[in-house]
Amino acid sequence: MKSAEVRLENISKQYHRLTAVDNVSLKIEPGSMIALLGPSGCGKTTCLRMIAGLIRPTSGGIFVNNADITHVPVHRRNIGMLFQNYALFPHLTVEENIAFGLEMRGIKKAAAKARVAEALTLVQLSSFGGRYPAQLSGGQQQRVALGRALVIEPAMLLLDEPLGALDKGLRESMQVELRALQQRLGLTTIMVTHDQDEALTMADKIVVMRAGNLEQVGSATEIYQRPVSKFVASFIGVSNMFEGAVERREGAGGLVAAKSGIRLQVDSMPSMASSDVTVSIRPEAITVEKANGLEVADRPNVVAARVEQVIYRGFISHYYLRTQGGQQLIAFEQNQLHTTGLRHTVGDEVVARWDASSNHVIPNP
Amino acid sequence: MAAEIDSSITQPRGRAPAFGLRLSASYLMIPMLAFLAYFFFYPALRLLFSSIQTQNSQGIVGPPYTLEHYTRLLNVDLYARVFWNTLRMSVITSLIATILAYPVAIVMVKSRPMVTRIITLIVIAPLIVSVVVRGYGWQLILTNGPKGLLNWLLMSLGIVDAPLSILYTEAAVIIGSLHVFYPMMVLPLASALGKIDPNLEDAARMLGAPWWKVFLRVTLPLSLPGFVAGFTIVFSLTAGSFVIPAILGGASAIMLGNLIEQQIFVVYDWPFGAAIALILVAVVFAVNGFSMWLLEGRRLRRPA
Structure with missing residues (x-):
């Protein structure tokens, strides 16, 4: 899979008088995983949804490999996303869920079938293709969602508190697994979390956000050992x-x-x-x-x-x-x-x- | 002595829930059951009974028993036509109501709570006005000839040259029924749409689905329970309606309800009227039963 470089240039999002995201600029290296970390209401989810195209920024631009995608509609962006509640289609089987993106791309049934099988193997759910989401555990559902997001060979992967709904043990093993998979595929990944452990475990680079602004951008060690503000020092650890x-x-x-x-x-x-x-x-x-x-x-x-x-x-x-x-x-x-x-x-x-x-x-x- | 005290304490305690509590809840239903038994079940049974009896030349209903009234509805061309027209008009009304209800229901679900409340109010406002009043209102609007409100409007706007004849046609009955039963379609649809996780639509868009494919592949299939419920209600109510076809349908768009009224009050053929009424009830029950069957066991979730 190709790795994309993602760049945010002075993006802002204004809701009436409230500024959710305030003039944020950020560069994400191809193939790296960054975590947007902050308390609720800091604008991290708004940032993610603007990259996804689900929210239109008030100003500023979003670039993928130097191509401006700010005004490209969601369905033409080719971005994979994992939602906190998995967002699997309850009326479709696991296979049909994964095939959905391929179907939208007009890929022939036979070719799609092979790729769905491949994706199911990747997320270790080969024997679950015929089941419905309601018949799976939370961890399995998140794997299906991952398979569904990866099968379209996305330019990047967005994770919106992806493991928040899982219990602790499963969450930790999924963190490691997800990170390993991301590194193996070399897929540019942006994650939103309020869980500092998740950010420290998974991300190459952590972006600490506060009140719509970037407070600090750096590696886990930089953020932990050399926080730039009292906020960062008390938020992380x-x-x-x-x-x-x-x-x-x-x-x-x-x-x-x-x-x-x-x-x-x-x-x-x-x-x-x-x-x-x-x-x-x-x-x-x-x-x-x-x-x-x-x-x-x-x-x-x-x-x-x-x-x-x-x-x-x-x-x-x-x-x-x-x-x-x-x-x-x-x-x-x-x-x-x-x-x-x-x-x-x-x-x-x-x-x-x-x-x-x-x-x-x-x-x- | 000790044992005596013991039993006097435990006995009422043990019995109280068994009799007093459990049965007292059922007792509360007795007045309503008595009312229904006398004013609904008993007349319904008499109706059923009279539909298989014959009326002699003196007008007395009694034996011999026969199913002739049931077959007559479908064998006599005029009656059969009323039967099929009723079903057709009910299906058409339900389908048009569905098409008109989806956009409104979607807006209701997607809007802010205040907007949703206002739309709900507008949708259910017509229910405050009596069906008879609304029927006559539509009569004024649809009156044939240049004096009808709609014809006057269309002609002054230059859309048509000659007045249309809508009143006393099936179209008039369908328009009137739509107005009366539209809320019954919007409300269950909005309820079903409101239960769909908005993330599902976002997920579909992110997987490459343009808005209309999101609707066809995600929103529509997941809202089917609401659609089935709304369709069943609108169909049942339209099939059983009497006032709207009486006022707007005239002689050319008679429905089963009007046929029953004619048989009972004009022709005095009570057995035949009873048979038609029971056939109507059976059709409505069948449609309801079918939709229940569709809804239960998540049959709608399984792809075809």
Whole structure:
């Protein structure tokens, strides 16, 4: 299958006074999979439906391999799409569902039959061709929908929260399977999700959206390790955030004094006008130790705290700490197999510390 | 002592639901059943009975028993023509109603709630006015000769040169029936269309179907239950109508309802009138039964 490059140029969608999508530009590399990630109402679904052609943008253009498709009607776009509720035709069998797109393209019955069989093999449902959608499980229905979308050899694949209706275990295995298939076919794919795990698992590139705008575009590691805003830092994973001001700069890094009284040594500080910053620290970067009369004093990246809550999650434990300055800290620690039980319990006086490299500075707007 | 107390507590408890609760719900139906038994089932049985009896020269209905009245409807050319005309006009009315109802039902389903409510109101508004009033209203509009509203309009617009003769034809009866029974088609259709997941139409479009193919391959087949329901209702009501053909059909577009009225009140041939009425009921039952059979077991979902 050919891989298409998809480009959005300044597209906007206005509903009366509400701006659903605000001047978004985005380039999607051929054969890659991107995830539009954001809370509900951020405009991610509107973006997807504009690419599909189901919604007409108020302004801007959509290009596939440099051809303007902004005004091409839906049925001539040759785009495959997976819907959250599968959207299988209930009155048609699995085979007829998959053959639908071929029938619309005027492909002869015999040729279509061979391609339908091929698609059924691809989604591992060869023996289910004669069934009706209502006779299949949710996972099987989504596979049929996938087969139906792929059999037309689409220029790209759109996924609208495709696995949202499946239970957790099935969802995770489908994520891996879908990703493997997408890579094997080299099919440009755009996915909409509000599930960060899904985005991290499946996408080459994640686009975090907020209020109709692109907040950050980058790989999973970039988004997770170097969020550009407090919104991204708190939306993807969990972050400890310290509001503060730059005290001094030393080379690339410097020292930040947080409002809660903690001092933070940072390795790298972005250049910015204001000295007003937020420092975010991922919970897994924090090490929690028994206080044992340890002197915290003025040392940076160390804080004395009391354990408020402990959540045992099997592989890791979550520690909710309260510093003397009153700020809450969350720390994740991997549980050691050889130890029996938790390292700290509620009420323990502890010291939390972390590396300077774990401090990520976000300039406040 | 202990056992005595025990039983006095458990007994009424155990019995109460068995008798009091279960039967009391059925008791509530007795007044209605009594009403129906006396005013509907009993007369219907008498009708059935008199349709197989004969009327002697004194006008008394009684034995011998015969099926002659049933065969007479189809054997006498005039009556057979009324029978077939009734069926034909009912089918035509139902089909035209379907064609007119689909676009309106689709708009109702696709519009915002406020618009949907307004359209619904417009569709059902005619039901507020009595059928007789509407019949005479159509008579004014369809009057033959240059004074009829429709003829006057068509002639002043220069569409026709000579006045059309619509009143007292089958066309007039069909127009009147359409007006009266149209809501019965729109409402079940809109209900069926509203149950179709809008994503299905989007999915079909994305798979390459232009709008008319989306309609033919997805919307239409999935709305068939509504169509069958609407068709059955409109057919049944049209086949059994009396007022509209009496006012708009005159002598040339007589339907079974009018034939029954003539047999009962003009000819005083009660056995024959009863037979026609029962044949009409049988036809309507057959159509209803057939559509139920189509709807159940998802026969409509299976491709032909």
